[in-house]
Structure formats: structure tokens, C-alpha cells
Amino acid sequence: MAVLHQRRSRAWTAPYLLLAPALVFELLVHVVPMLGGLWMSFRELNQFFLRSWVSAPPAGLGNYRFAVDFDGAVGAELLRSFSVTAAFSLLTVVFSFGLGLGAALLLQRPFRGRFLVRGLFLVPYALPIYTAAMIWKFMLDRSDGVVNAALSGAGLGGGNFWLLGGNAFLSLVVTAVWRLWPFAFLALTAGMQSVPGDLYDAAECDGAGPWQRFRFITLPVLRPVAQVLALVLFLWTFNDFNLPYMLFDQSVPSAANLVSVHVYQSSFLTWNFGLGSAMSTLLLLFLLAVVLLFLAATSWRRRAS
Amino acid sequence: MRREPRWTTAVRIAGLGALGAFTAVPLYVMVTTAVKPLDDVQDTFTWLPSRVTFRPFITMWSTVDLAEYFANSVVVASSAAVLSVLIAIFAAYAVSRYRFPGRNLFRVAVLSTQMFPGILFLLPLYLMYASIGQATGVLVQGSRTGLVITYLTFSLPFSIWMLVGYFDTVPAELDEAALIDGAGPLGTLLRVVLPAAKPGIAAVTIYAFMTAWGETLFASIMTDSNSRTLAVGLREYSTESSVYWNEVMAASLTVSVPVVIGFLLLQRYLVRGLTAGALR
Numbered sequence: 001m002a003v004l005h006q007r008r009s010r011a012w013t014a015p016y017l018l019l020a021p022a023l024v025f026e027l028l029v030h031v032v033p034m035l036g037g038l039w040m041s042f043r044e045l046n047q048f049f050l051r052s053w054v055s056a057p058p059a060g061l062g063n064y065r066f067a068v069d070f071d072g073a074v075g076a077e078l079l080r081s082f083s084v085t086a087a088f089s090l091l092t093v094v095f096s097f098g099l100g101l102g103a104a105l106l107l108q109r110p111f112r113g114r115f116l117v118r119g120l121f122l123v124p125y126a127l128p129i130y131t132a133a134m135i136w137k138f139m140l141d142r143s144d145g146v147v148n149a150a151l152s153g154a155g156l157g158g159g160n161f162w163l164l165g166g167n168a169f170l171s172l173v174v175t176a177v178w179r180l181w182p183f184a185f186l187a188l189t190a191g192m193q194s195v196p197g198d199l200y201d202a203a204e205c206d207g208a209g210p211w212q213r214f215r216f217i218t219l220p221v222l223r224p225v226a227q228v229l230a231l232v233l234f235l236w237t238f239n240d241f242n243l244p245y246m247l248f249d250q251s252v253p254s255a256a257n258l259v260s261v262h263v264y265q266s267s268f269l270t271w272n273f274g275l276g277s278a279m280s281t282l283l284l285l286f287l288l289a290v291v292l293l294f295l296a297a298t299s300w301r302r303r304a305s
Numbered sequence: 306m307r308r309e310p311r312w313t314t315a316v317r318i319a320g321l322g323a324l325g326a327f328t329a330v331p332l333y334v335m336v337t338t339a340v341k342p343l344d345d346v347q348d349t350f351t352w353l354p355s356r357v358t359f360r361p362f363i364t365m366w367s368t369v370d371l372a373e374y375f376a377n378s379v380v381v382a383s384s385a386a387v388l389s390v391l392i393a394i395f396a397a398y399a400v401s402r403y404r405f406p407g408r409n410l411f412r413v414a415v416l417s418t419q420m421f422p423g424i425l426f427l428l429p430l431y432l433m434y435a436s437i438g439q440a441t442g443v444l445v446q447g448s449r450t451g452l453v454i455t456y457l458t459f460s461l462p463f464s465i466w467m468l469v470g471y472f473d474t475v476p477a478e479l480d481e482a483a484l485i486d487g488a489g490p491l492g493t494l495l496r497v498v499l500p501a502a503k504p505g506i507a508a509v510t511i512y513a514f515m516t517a518w519g520e521t522l523f524a525s526i527m528t529d530s531n532s533r534t535l536a537v538g539l540r541e542y543s544t545e546s547s548v549y550w551n552e553v554m555a556a557s558l559t560v561s562v563p564v565v566i567g568f569l570l571l572q573r574y575l576v577r578g579l580t581a582g583a584l585r
Contacts, residue, residue: 033429135335149352210313232419259422
């Protein structure tokens with residue numbers, strides 16, 4: 001179908017003209033600022049040079065050396081924030097994926113009221129992030145909030161401070177999973193719709209149990225969707241800023257100090273933007289490595305099979 | 306389809322019940338808190354309001370400047386959504402209907418923007434907008450224009466990806482018929498491809514709107530008191546000496562209902578686009 005216009009339309013510029021607006025805006029908002037960020041990471045850019053940022057003195061690799069000096073305070077904090085983010089991201093992806101897959105499987109067969117259950121499940125994802133964060137902030141807030149009331153009602157203690165100290169990590173994961181799992185559910189449901197229904201019936205006639213039907217029919221069909229989904233969930237959670245920022249206000253406990261928040265606070269509170277840019281560049285390099293590994297692994301698998 | 310064995314029915318009910326409770330309890334808390342009197346939310350939590358009142362829905366407008374934030378959010382999110390979808394339509398049409406050098410590079414480049422940490426380009430973008438303002442006198446930084454430009458690019462990659470999937474399902478024979486009738490590429494897009502992809506366009510529009518409606522990081526840096534959006538404005542209920550939780554929840558409910566309804570109505574088209582996009 002694509003050859004269509006190529007043959008008939010003499011204007012080879014047509015596709016480029018159609019792409020131009022998208023390209024211009026992506027360049028303006030993503031690519032140019034990103035290159036700017038790279039440039040800044042090699043500069044000594046603090047509050048003295050902010051008004052005339054072009055004249056900020058070069059810092060060589062100084063900002064990077066400072067950021068990865070894990071014996072120093074700055075490096076140690078970055079390393080800690082990085083491991084917190086990795087743990088947060090992995091847990092959130094695993095639980096969101098698991099719940100999403102479970103719900104998609106449980107709702108695979110039609111039954112009366114299925115569309116209502118589906119609608120309910122999707123609501124947390126449809127909420128604006130800040131509303132979701134506000135709800136959980138209220139529920140976790142104070143020693144006599146909702147979560148503590150529910151816990152003591154179930155005889156599981158209560159009276160904990162969920163937004164302070166080590167508990168903050170758990171609160172962040174639960175809130176993130178609550179908002180994100182419906183997206184996994186939606187994507188996996190979409191993936192399952194491409195399985196022809198009579199394939200299951202045929203397998204059932206041949207005596208395949210639910211596990212075998214899942215393992216040999218659903219799973220292979222789901223693989224491409226599941227792979228992309230896992231990667232996207234990982235990138236979103238690793239870069240997440242909104243949730244901790246809304247949940248904890250300005251005082252994010254170190255147990256929930258995700259990298260984005262950490263960089264934000266060390267840039268905008270101490271006005272050291274060169275260092276902040278170096279940290280975000282390191283973050284980008286790490287994510288780039290993850291994506292390349294992911295692409296290599298999936299294409300290797302495809303070739304092997 | 307055969308009847309399922311009894312134990313799978315039990316698993317289904319237990320699983321859906323647990324997931325339903327996990328999903329619904331916070332939503333229940335939001336709705337009931339919004340109709341509680343202030344004493345209720347400042348005391349120990351109770352599952353039921355001592356009495357139901359709709360006062361929070363009235364007082365929330367005067368506690369903070371909610372109407373202005375609401376108006377700013379509506380203007381920013383609608384403009385960003387409309388522009389983003391328009392731009393995505395043209396780009397997706399090019400990718401779906403033409404084979405040209407750089408086509409695959411464009412697709413990969415657009416998707417790879419998902420990888421960029423927002424924090425990396427937040428400050429350079431801020432400085433860039435400020436410099437544009439100094440050089441040309443056009444106010445970008447701190448204005449709604451700056452936010453619109455920023456947000457439209459956030460939804461653009463996903464919108465293009467979805468629409469390519471939708472456009473690919475429109476048979477090329479229809480294009481060809483239009484071309485024989487003397488329509489140019491633009492005429493073909495308007496008369497053949499767009500009408501067939503209407504549900505996809507609706508789904509992408511609500512997605513772009515939701516993206517702009519919920520964004521917090523850039524809004525917190527790039528708005529001033531005249532352009533503040535809901536994402537930043539809702540925090541002001543909490544920075545007062547005491548938190549008006551009932552008003553927070555009433556306001557949260559008010560700003561959530563439109564996007565939730567829109568999303569639920571259009572989600573099945575989103576699902577169809579996701580499938581079309583992922584299976585190629």
C-alpha cells in the first residue's frame with residue numbers, strides 16, 4: 001500500500017512535509033534541551049551564572065567525578081537514591097504486571113457484568129496522577145488515618161507513620177502499583193484479544209487443562225505485548241517524579257527518594273545545575289544501556305526460535 | 306464454550322473480589338471524604354460520614370483559586386490535545402502511506418523519547434524558553450503557551466504510534482479509488498483515511514488530554530501565579546496551617562470525573578489501537 005503514492009506522486013518531499021511539524025516540536029522540546037543538558041553537565045553552572053548561563057565556566061569532567069565519588073556525601077546519596085529507585089521500579093513493575101495479567105485472565109471469559117468490573121479496574125489509571133497521590137496521602141497520613149484504621153480493625157496493629165522513614169518506601173510502591181496495574185491489565189487484555197476463542201475450545205476438547213491452555217496458547221501470543229509492556233513500565237517507574245513529589249511534599253524521606261526527585265532537589269534547592277545535569281545524564285546512560293540490552297535479548301530470542 | 310469447573314469459578318470470584326477491593330476502597334474513601342464535614346476529617350478516620358454535606362463542593366472554590374487553575378488546565382490540556390492530535394495525524398499518515406528514507410529512523414527516534422528522564426531536559430528547556438522570551442519579547446516561560454508546546458510533545462510519540470496502527474488497517478484500495486477520482490494525498494487523508502480512523506482519533510485525543518491534565522513536574526517549574534494549573538494548585542489545600550481534606554477530595558473528585566468518564570468511554574478504541582500497534 002505504501003508504494004502507492006511513491007509511484008503516483010512526483011513530490012518526494014510530501015512525506016517530509018507531513019512529518020515536519022512533529023519533527024520540529026520533538027526537536028524543540030526533547031532533542032535540543034537534551035543536548036543543552038549534556039552541555040550543562042560539563043559546565044560549572046550555579047546561581048551566579050544562571051542569568052548568563054552561556055558564560056558558565058567549563059568544568060571538564062568535574063561534575064561527573066563529583067557525582068560518582070561514592071565516598072563523598074554527594075556520590076553516596078546518589079548511589080542510595082539510585083538503589084532505592086531500582087528496587088521501587090522492579091517491585092512496581094512485577095506487581096503491576098502480575099495483577100494486570102491476573103485480572104486479564106480472570107476476565108477472559110465473558111460473564112454478566114464483566115464490563116462493569118473492567119470499568120472499575122481502569123479507574124485508578126484514568127485518574128490524574130496528583131489525585132491518585134492525594135487519595136493515598138490522605139489514607140496514609142496520620143496515625144489515625146484510613147490505613148491504620150483498617151489495620152487495627154483487622155487486628156494487625158496500626159498507629160504507624162506510613163509517610164515517614166522506612167515505611168515511606170512501602171507506601172510509594174503500593175500507591176504506584178494501585179495507579180499503574182490497570183495499564184498492564186489494559187495492554188494484556190488487548191494482547192489476549194488476538195487469541196482466537198475456538199483455539200481454547202479445541203485445546204479443551206483435546207484435554208488441555210487451564211494451565212496448559214495458558215502455557216501453550218495464551219503465553220506465546222502475549223509475548224510481544226508483554227515484552228514491550230514490561231519495558232515501558234520500567235522506564236516510566238524509573239523516571240517517576242510525580243508520585244513521590246505529591247505524596248511527600250518537599251520533605252521526601254530518603255527511603256523513597258527516587259532519582260528524579262533527588263536530582264530535582266539537588267538542582268533547584270542548591271542551584272547547582274551543572275551537577276544536576278551530570279546526574280541526569282548518568283541516569284539517561286543507564287536507561288539507554290537497559291533498553292539496548294532489552295532489544296538485544298528480545299531479538300536474540302526471536303532469532304533463536 | 307463448555308462450562309468451567311467449579312474450582313476455577315471459586316478462584317475467579319476470590320481473585321476479582323480481592324482486586325476489586327484494592328481498587329475500590331481508595332475510591333470509596335475519596336467519595337465519602339468529599340461529603341464529610343470538616344470535623345469528621347480532622348478527627349479519627351471513620352468509614353461513614355457523621356452526616357452527609359455538600360458544603361466542601363462550594364467552599365473549595367474560595368479556599369484556593371480553584372476556578373482559575375481549572376480554567377488554566379482546561380485551556381492548556383485542550384490546546385495541547387488538539388494540536389498534538391493534528392500533528393500526529395499528519396506524521397502517522399506519512400509513516401503509514403509512504404516509504405521514504407529515514408522512515409524507520411523516525412519511528413525509532415519518536416519512541417525513544419519515552420526513555421528521556423524529564424528531569425534532564427526540564428532545566429535546559431526552562432532556560433531556552435526564558436531566552437526566547439528575552440530575545441523576541443514573546444512570553445513563553447511561565448505562560449500557558451510554553452506549557453502547551455511542552456505537553457503536546459509528551460503525547461505525540463504514543464499518538465503517532467497508535468494512529469499508524471489505525472491507518473494501516475484502512476485498505477489501500479480506498480486510497481487508490483480516491484486518487485483515481487482526482488484527490489491529492491491531502492484529499493485522500495481527509496476523505497478516506499480520517500473517517501475510517503475516527504475511533505482511533507478519539508482515543509488518542511483523550512490520551513493526549515489526560516497526559517496534559519495530570520502532568521506535575523514541568524507545571525511546577527513552568528507556571529507562575531497567572532498560569533498555574535490544577536496539578537500545582539491542588540497542593541495549596543495542604544500548605545495552609547490545617548489541611549481541608551474534605552475540600553481536597555471534593556476538588557480531586559471534580560477534576561477527575563471528566564477525564565475518567567472520557568477514558569472509560571473511549572478505552573476500547575485505545576485497546577484496539579494498542580493491539581494493532583503491537584502486532585506489527
